[in-house]
Amino acid sequence: MINLNEDTITGAVIQRNAQAKDARLRELMVNLVQHLHAFARETQLTEEEWQQGIQFLTRVGQMCDENRQEFILLSDTLGLSTLVMALNHRKPAGCTEATVFGPFYVHGAPELPLGADIANGAKGAPCYVSGTVRGDDGRIVANAEIQVWQADEDGFYDVQYTGKDQLAARAVLRSDADGNYHFRSILAEPYPIPHDGPVGDMLEALNRHPWRPAHLHFLIRAEGHQSLTTHVFRKGDKYLESDAVFGVRSTLVADWVRHEAGTAPDGSRTDQPFYVLHFDFVLARAGA
Structure with missing residues (x-):
């Protein structure tokens, strides 16, 4: 049974993503996970802030259509x-x-x-x-x-x-x-x-x-x-x-x-x- 916590979760995700066959994708995902997790630790991200971020990105996607690219x-x-x-x-x-x-x-x-x-x-x-x-x-x-x-x-x-x-x-x-x-x-x-x-x-x-x-x-x-x-x-x-x-x-x-x-x-x-x-x-x- 794997017991994950704030100290071990980053390594576990990176290890799981290491199965990617594409080397560049693997590199990008390793760095993305490391930086995302480091951001959360450094800022002591709260659950409420995390949820607000998810809602914000959801709204960004919902604003996109053929004439408007909110993500850009x-x-x-x-x-x-x-x-x-x-x-x-x-x-x-x-x-x-x-x-x-x-x-x-x-x-x-x-x-x-x-x-x-x-x-x-x-x-x-x-x-x-x-x-x-x-x-x-x-x-x-x-x-x-x-x-x-x-x-x-x-x-x-x-x-x-x-x-x-x-x-x-x-x-x-x-x-x-x-x-x-x-x-x-x-x-x-x-x-x-x-x-x-x-x-x-x-x-x-x-x-x-x-x-x-x-x-x-x-x-x-x-x-x-x-x-x-x-x-x-x-x-x-x-x-x-x-x-x-x-x-x-x-x-x-x-x-x-x-x-x-x-x-x-x-x-x-x-x-x-x-x-x-x-x-x-x-x-x-x-x-x-």
Whole structure:
């Protein structure tokens, strides 16, 4: 008869899990159990606190659906997403830094030609975005797949609107033969992450705000290069130092330059003020 207690339970669980055939799974589970049990011992976790934790994680799962990933929000707000990203995306000096993926990426965004208006009806001041994609050797990267998505001026992504099937403020483009890209969109504005669920309750209990600084999301893939998941942040945003999901890097902060109504960068005429953003990306070579 095995008599387990607070001193022997950890070893017993690890021994049981050692039967796993997959070596990496075995390693992960050994460390997970050790750290979980160490946390409980160090904090002298009460039964009531343990039950509250179970209920919290249950609620997180219940908030997840095809348009909302509450577990990613939890990971983001605890800094785990940033840590995992940093561990897995170390890059040579001079390469564009990676940052968190976020919960609102959508597969199957429309592929549009360079210069297109990707806003597709999303609300916001006009914004013209351009730049160049290069490798860390300085060479241009032609035909790079550039996925971009953002929130509208009210702080919502297209998939957050109930009953709307039309994708907006997101697209897939490709750099031209000279590595250049350009498109029209809307001005990025700060917005709160969804905080009407358990993650929002956690932030409130911790006296933390749910706001993210204004940014554009980019996912860039090109043959012979590492994929890049990143943001470009708007300079001067008041939430740059307190991003709710710890995604800001100083190298990813850029100017959105305001222009009065007149001739836009694409040669068209506009009767309202517009903004211009230029940002160049540098991709790490595969295997670097």
